[in-house]
Amino acid sequence: MVPFSFETARREQDAIRAGAAGGRYIAGGTTLIDLMREEVERPEHLVDINALPLAGIRADGADLVIGALARMSEVAAHPDTQRLQPLIAETLIEGASPQLRNVASIGGNLMQRVRCPYFRMLDAACGKRDPGRGCAAIGGINGNHAILGTSDSCVATHPSDLAVALVALDATMRVRGPQGERTFPVEELYRLPGDTPHLEHTLLPGELIVDLRVPGGPYARRARYLKVRDRASYEFALVSTAAALDIDGGVIRDVRLAAGGVGTRPWRMRASEQALKGQAPTRENFAAAAQLSVDGAKPLSGNGYKLDLLPRTMARVLAMAGEVA
Amino acid sequence: MSSHSQTDQASRGETDAATGLSRRDVLHIAGGAASLAALSGGVADAAAPPAHAAITTMPVRLTINGKERHLDVDPRQSLLDLLREKLDLTGTKKGCNQGACGACTILLDGKRVNSCLTLAVMHDGASITTIEGLAGGRDLHPLQAAFIEHDGFQCGYCTSGQILSGVGCIREGHAGSAEEIKFWMSGNICRCGAYPGIVAAIADAASRS
Numbered sequence: 001m002v003p004f005s006f007e008t009a010r011r012e013q014d015a016i017r018a019g020a021a022g023g024r025y026i027a028g029g030t031t032l033i034d035l036m037r038e039e040v041e042r043p044e045h046l047v048d049i050n051a052l053p054l055a056g057i058r059a060d061g062a063d064l065v066i067g068a069l070a071r072m073s074e075v076a077a078h079p080d081t082q083r084l085q086p087l088i089a090e091t092l093i094e095g096a097s098p099q100l101r102n103v104a105s106i107g108g109n110l111m112q113r114v115r116c117p118y119f120r121m122l123d124a125a126c127g128k129r130d131p132g133r134g135c136a137a138i139g140g141i142n143g144n145h146a147i148l149g150t151s152d153s154c155v156a157t158h159p160s161d162l163a164v165a166l167v168a169l170d171a172t173m174r175v176r177g178p179q180g181e182r183t184f185p186v187e188e189l190y191r192l193p194g195d196t197p198h199l200e201h202t203l204l205p206g207e208l209i210v211d212l213r214v215p216g217g218p219y220a221r222r223a224r225y226l227k228v229r230d231r232a233s234y235e236f237a238l239v240s241t242a243a244a245l246d247i248d249g250g251v252i253r254d255v256r257l258a259a260g261g262v263g264t265r266p267w268r269m270r271a272s273e274q275a276l277k278g279q280a281p282t283r284e285n286f287a288a289a290a291q292l293s294v295d296g297a298k299p300l301s302g303n304g305y306k307l308d309l310l311p312r313t314m315a316r317v318l319a320m321a322g323e324v325a
Numbered sequence: 326m327s328s329h330s331q332t333d334q335a336s337r338g339e340t341d342a343a344t345g346l347s348r349r350d351v352l353h354i355a356g357g358a359a360s361l362a363a364l365s366g367g368v369a370d371a372a373a374p375p376a377h378a379a380i381t382t383m384p385v386r387l388t389i390n391g392k393e394r395h396l397d398v399d400p401r402q403s404l405l406d407l408l409r410e411k412l413d414l415t416g417t418k419k420g421c422n423q424g425a426c427g428a429c430t431i432l433l434d435g436k437r438v439n440s441c442l443t444l445a446v447m448h449d450g451a452s453i454t455t456i457e458g459l460a461g462g463r464d465l466h467p468l469q470a471a472f473i474e475h476d477g478f479q480c481g482y483c484t485s486g487q488i489l490s491g492v493g494c495i496r497e498g499h500a501g502s503a504e505e506i507k508f509w510m511s512g513n514i515c516r517c518g519a520y521p522g523i524v525a526a527i528a529d530a531a532s533r534s
Contacts, residue, residue, distance in 0.1 A: 003380055006400040006446055030442045033403070034423050046400070048447050073436075097512025098497070099490065100424060102436040103443060234511040 020206030027105035062216025068107030087223035107209035114156035143302035149264035154197035168258035177207030190265035226317035237261035290314035390458025405440035416456035427513030430486040437493030456485035471526035479517035500531035
């Protein structure tokens with residue numbers, strides 16, 4: 001690990017000042033410390049933000065508000081999460097291990113880096129690590145990589161399960177920084193890699209995630225997450241899909257769909273949503289809409305199976321959410 | 326060698342009757358001899374690394390197995406390395422050192438965590454329980470006893486992590502069935518494959534708690 005200086009921020013303005021000056025925020029640290037040990041990450045200054053009062057979880061009417069420093073396990077177990085947004089609890093429990101969930105923060109979960117093995121391998125080409133150096137995964141072992149949103153510079157998937165649920169549910173995030181406070185959809189946090197894969201998010205220097213707001217809705221309680229992976233637990237998704245349905249009088253009034261393990265960012269599936277609105281919640285309709293999810297997908301040498309696995313996963317999670325026999 | 330002065334009685338474990346030396350002491354002595362040999366060869370000067378920014382150690386106060394410690398730590402030091410290298414609490418094991426295997430599981434303020442993936446400097450004021458602090462005097466913790474009764478280990482390398490994680494699993498209320506235990510213990514890998522015994526031990530201890 002490359003030496004760094006360390007400070008504990010006791011006040012939010014101290015954290016933001018240090019962050020704006022180039023300091024790196026650390027909360028749980030479960031991704032950052034691992035990558036620092038590999039020397040993929042080499043921050044010169046770490047700012048420990050755990051003392052800031054940003055760990056609350058609360059209901060605001062039908063909305064769920066989650067502090068950026070709340071831990072994954074706390075959010076998953078919180079009665080307001082389970083009552084208002086069971087999908088959030090389900091995606092959290094499907095991610096990482098109990099030990100990691102006790103430490104990893106919600107803000108850090110959204111900001112975690114990719115799990116592409118070439119990103120970790122300092123002697124492999126990786127444009128995310130060394131801009132302009134190309135991508136070893138494109139001609140390498142890429143069975144776990146993305147089929148949507150890829151470029152010649154990067155094909156890594158975004159690893160967060162939680163982010164899939166947040167994007168599906170139109171969650172927003174509040175951030176504060178040197179220029180003040182702003183709120184925007186979680187979906188807009190993530191950039192496509194294009195030819196600048198090292199630029200992963202839209203936060204400005206020094207901006208600190210304050211909290212997330214997950215809006216309530218009729219569909220929030222009929223929502224499920226299905227994660228397909230190489231082992232039954234404690235593994236990243238090959239393909240995952242979150243589905244939330246509002247069914248009334250035998251008709252789908254509203255639907256939210258997003259997928260993980262397939263895109264370079266958490267991927268909202270709007271074409272499939274549109275196809276389902278006003279339709280009956282039948283297996284045939286679910287399968288037809290799910291097939292639209294792979295329109296425009298670009299498989300690599302090792303991940304063509306995702307062209308079948310994504311629509312099948314989506315059709316199945318829609319059936320789970322709709323409780324279709 | 327300064328770490329010797331901070332050695333816990335609890336961590337000494339088995340001591341050879343003839344020499345009075347534990348396995349850990351022997352390793353320390355052997356390591357010291359090896360570095361002296363390297364120095365006498367004159368290699369050390371030639372191989373001196375380029376100067377880095379000076380490392381400033383930072384004070385941290387921790388309560389470890391009930392005993393308060395005032396320590397100066399390198400900010401880079403993980404809780405795992407602090408326990409093993411500085412405090413000689415080698416019951417906590419280093420497996421993958423990247424949060425994938427669970428061998429380094431400890432209780433941090435009562436919650437199970439991977440000690441390899443957190444920096445000691447971040448935990449000023451925290452309370453830590455390691456495998457050395459689980460038993461009450463000469464009485465094993467009920468889960469330690471259950472691991473013996475149900476044959477929950479073979480080589481033993483993952484065992485202290487399994488037991489600390491199992492304590493957390495039971496406390497969290499996630500030990501209601503074999504299926505539930507398997508899911509909530511998935512952060513602990515056993516390459517010997519002692520899983521049936523591990524699950525049985527946790528189920529048994531949970532039913533008695």
